[in-house]
Amino acid sequence: MTTLLVYAPALGHTKFQHPESSQRTVALWRALERSGLLPRLHQLPPVPATVDQLRRVHTPELIEYVHQVSLRGGGLLDHGDTYVTASSFELALLAAGGCCAAVDEIMTGAADNGFALIRPPGHHAETDRVSGFCLFNNAAVAARQAQVAHGAQRVAIVDYDVHHGNGTQDIFYEDDSVLFVSIHLYAPYFYPGIGGMHEIGVGRGRGYTLNVPLPPYVGDRGYRRAFDELIGPRLAEFRPDLLIVSAGFDAHWDDPLASAGLSLRGYADITRKLIGYAQELCAGRILFVLEGGYQLDVLTVGVTNVLHALLGDDVAQDPFGRMPQEEHDISDLLARLKTHYLSK
Numbered sequence: 001m002t003t004l005l006v007y008a009p010a011l012g013h014t015k016f017q018h019p020e021s022s023q024r025t026v027a028l029w030r031a032l033e034r035s036g037l038l039p040r041l042h043q044l045p046p047v048p049a050t051v052d053q054l055r056r057v058h059t060p061e062l063i064e065y066v067h068q069v070s071l072r073g074g075g076l077l078d079h080g081d082t083y084v085t086a087s088s089f090e091l092a093l094l095a096a097g098g099c100c101a102a103v104d105e106i107m108t109g110a111a112d113n114g115f116a117l118i119r120p121p122g123h124h125a126e127t128d129r130v131s132g133f134c135l136f137n138n139a140a141v142a143a144r145q146a147q148v149a150h151g152a153q154r155v156a157i158v159d160y161d162v163h164h165g166n167g168t169q170d171i172f173y174e175d176d177s178v179l180f181v182s183i184h185l186y187a188p189y190f191y192p193g194i195g196g197m198h199e200i201g202v203g204r205g206r207g208y209t210l211n212v213p214l215p216p217y218v219g220d221r222g223y224r225r226a227f228d229e230l231i232g233p234r235l236a237e238f239r240p241d242l243l244i245v246s247a248g249f250d251a252h253w254d255d256p257l258a259s260a261g262l263s264l265r266g267y268a269d270i271t272r273k274l275i276g277y278a279q280e281l282c283a284g285r286i287l288f289v290l291e292g293g294y295q296l297d298v299l300t301v302g303v304t305n306v307l308h309a310l311l312g313d314d315v316a317q318d319p320f321g322r323m324p325q326e327e328h329d330i331s332d333l334l335a336r337l338k339t340h341y342l343s344k
């Protein structure tokens, strides 16, 4: 098994006391060094994405806007949540380009699977708008790389970050060649405020966006059921040539920004399911792309568990245990989602 590791820590893209800082990738690297996993991974150096690669999913105006703000030394965008530093443009190119390089290796069979530990994250970046700490949509750029450079007919993106992947949804909303699945917390005043079950795509893309909007405190059992009863069957119908995972670790119960209630054991379960879907449907071709996750100990153990699973190890650590609250039953919600999305 050849498992890729792309590491683009974006040390120059950081802001004091901002949750999405370079402390995240630095902590990940330290944890990987301690884990003993590094010698077993094929480390792929990130290369910058070209503007042409970005233009497959973003408008030229958006790309130029981020470039210009960076050239002027940086600034705050998107009502102050999303920052740009003097080096952010170059570093965001490395993040997206690192994902494309990994897709190249996986689609040509040079590698089996991989994890892109990259920043800044991407899934909130829309066609023409930066948003939610995200500048360019790394997972979307990677999906288009598989299609344009390698002839993939169908790519599925599964986003289990606790926030809805509004950027990825926006980019592929009218597209039937990319199935976008987002499972996320959906509650009043919770960012980004969209991702309801009625959002299913438009035109040719109708039916190719699958939103699983969860109430707080769903926990491991509800997530497992959503994958078994809804997401897995929809992926099997779609038959992707490549599976990309927008991997956010902020659905953990101890994350400071959210309350979805997943444990690290629960994360490991859904990771194994996703790897299993890829093995059944697309010869194991799966790329995990880092999105959110702001409790650093959760993030590092969560990522380490994914890497073990990609390597085929039966290892999953969970030093935090289960959510202290009782898990919220989602039987009724799942029944409605199944009639909505799996009517055939």
Ligand SMILES: [Zn+2]
Residues within 6 Å of the ligand: 161, 162, 163, 248, 250, 291, 292, 293
């Ligand atoms: Zn998130």
